[in-house]
Amino acid sequence: MFALVDCNNFYASCERVFNPKLEGKPIIVLSNNDGCAIARSEEAKALGVEMGTPAFMIEDLIRDNNIQVFSSNYSLYGDLSDRVMTILSSYAPQVELYSIDEAFLDLSQLAYEDLQELGQRIRATVRQHTGIPVTVGIAPTKTLAKMANRFAKKKRKDTGVHWLKGPEQILEALEFTAVGDIWGIGPQRAKLLLRNGFKTAADLIKAPEDWVLKQMTVVGQRLLNELRGIPSIEWELETPPKKSICTSRSFGKLMTEKKDISQAVANYTAACAEKLRTQNSCAEKIHLFLQTNPHRVEDPQYFRSITVPLTVASNNTPELTKTALWALNKIFRHGFKYMKCGIIVMDLVPATEVQSGLFDKKNRKKDGQVMQVLDKVNRQFGKELLRFAVQGYEKRYKLRQASLSPRYTTRIEEIVKVKL
DNA sequence: TCTGGGGTCCTAGGACCC
DNA sequence: TCTGGGGTCCTAGGACCC
Numbered sequence: 001m002f003a004l005v006d007c008n009n010f011y012a013s014c015e016r017v018f019n020p021k022l023e024g025k026p027i028i029v030l031s032n033n034d035g036c037a038i039a040r041s042e043e044a045k046a047l048g049v050e051m052g053t054p055a056f057m058i059e060d061l062i063r064d065n066n067i068q069v070f071s072s073n074y075s076l077y078g079d080l081s082d083r084v085m086t087i088l089s090s091y092a093p094q095v096e097l098y099s100i101d102e103a104f105l106d107l108s109q110l111a112y113e114d115l116q117e118l119g120q121r122i123r124a125t126v127r128q129h130t131g132i133p134v135t136v137g138i139a140p141t142k143t144l145a146k147m148a149n150r151f152a153k154k155k156r157k158d159t160g161v162h163w164l165k166g167p168e169q170i171l172e173a174l175e176f177t178a179v180g181d182i183w184g185i186g187p188q189r190a191k192l193l194l195r196n197g198f199k200t201a202a203d204l205i206k207a208p209e210d211w212v213l214k215q216m217t218v219v220g221q222r223l224l225n226e227l228r229g230i231p232s233i234e235w236e237l238e239t240p241p242k243k244s245i246c247t248s249r250s251f252g253k254l255m256t257e258k259k260d261i262s263q264a265v266a267n268y269t270a271a272c273a274e275k276l277r278t279q280n281s282c283a284e285k286i287h288l289f290l291q292t293n294p295h296r297v298e299d300p301q302y303f304r305s306i307t308v309p310l311t312v313a314s315n316n317t318p319e320l321t322k323t324a325l326w327a328l329n330k331i332f333r334h335g336f337k338y339m340k341c342g343i344i345v346m347d348l349v350p351a352t353e354v355q356s357g358l359f360d361k362k363n364r365k366k367d368g369q370v371m372q373v374l375d376k377v378n379r380q381f382g383k384e385l386l387r388f389a390v391q392g393y394e395k396r397y398k399l400r401q402a403s404l405s406p407r408y409t410t411r412i413e414e415i416v417k418v419k420l
Numbered sequence: 421t422c423t424g425g426g427g428t429c430c431t432a433g434g435a436c437c438c
Numbered sequence: 439t440c441t442g443g444g445g446t447c448c449t450a451g452g453a454c455c456c
Contacts, residue, residue: 032442032443036441055441183437243446244444
């Protein structure tokens with residue numbers, strides 16, 4: 001049996017941990033740039049705030065119902081996530097950290113008789129130690145555990161735990177789950193399935209195997225197995241190194257000047273390079289994209305991207321920046337109002353296995369040491385103290401974050417103060 | 421009229437996830 | 439005025455090889 005533990009309305013719950021006055025009140029957390037609602041408390045959901053709604057479209061709803069609004073505070077969410085995951089890891093020998101707010105636990109080696117009771121204990125402990133409410137789904141496969149979790153959220157709000165103990169409970173969950181709500185079925189597949197008369201997961205498990213293979217490839221085949229109780233999705237017990245790393249942001253306001261965009265490109269590249277060094281990888285290619293705002297139909301639109309191979313794979317900030325700025329020069333056109341750009345470093349290889357170049361004149365060892373010092377200093381001070389001139393200081397493209405809460409758990413200056 | 425057969429590698433794009 | 443960010447996997451089709 002496997003468990004899927006999922007934090008309820010995670011970002012909204014994080015905001016509540018250090019601000020208990022928010023208990024029982026509608027809360028939403030906005031995406032970067034205070035763009036869209038990406039997390040909602042139950043009360044906000046009840047008011048009809050849909051996932052991904054642009055904030056400016058629900059201004060009236062927010063005002064009339066006194067919805068508490070927060071900008072995303074990833075320092076806080078990341079840290080609370082680590083704490084939740086640490087607790088979960090103490091309950092099972094094999095835990096897969098699936099996302100910032102979810103983990104799979106392998107319970108098969110454990111001697112527990114009553115998994116329902118175990119689920120409730122996990123839930124109580126996480127709540128007590130972190131303040132975060134979680135829901136637990138338990139079932140014979142990952143996909144069914146996801147389904148059990150969803151079932152618990154909808155139908156077992158009192159306990160927050162649901163165990164698909166036998167065929168009877170499995171069938172009940174399958175019948176309860178519309179095809180579009182199955183983990184691994186997105187809008188396209190859902191449409192296809194509905195067109196062909198499959199409404200719920202219970203219908204889908206009766207589908208002919210060759211039809212599923214033809215229409216939904218091997219992905220569908222695996223999914224069908226999982227729904228039938230045969231584990232078919234691999235476990236990732238340690239996080240594998242990333243194969244590509246992306247840093248992209250919308251600008252706080254539309255940008256027209258190349259020098260401003262260069263600054264953003266330099267900063268995004270520096271962020272990618274830092275992430276590369278953290279996982280000890282080098283990139284063989286760097287990809288840059290630049291775009292206008294597609295929502296502004298009245299404006300001329302421009303969307304370009306370019307991929308540049310590096311002669312020698314690298315994670316060196318100045319070297320990658322130089323290439324990125326060269327790439328920007330290639331695709332930048334005057335006369336557009338730019339909304340967003342991004343850097344993707346691709347084809348990552350372990351830093352220890354970099355193929356050196358025949359005509360390479362760089363002193364890579366020395367460059368690497370400089371980066372090491374830079375990372376060390378920046379980490380120690382908890383911010384980007386050391387940076388390169390092209391990154392600039394005043395960020396003209398900076399994000400809008402009007403309602404940012406304190407980084408309670410990772411910055412000593414922002415810790416909760418108690419008055420006696 | 422008629423134009424081989426079998427294989428690998430790479431890339432772009434689609435679909436999905438949170 | 440204002441519309442997120444960061445990933446993975448799979449397939450089809452083209453380029454190339456002998």
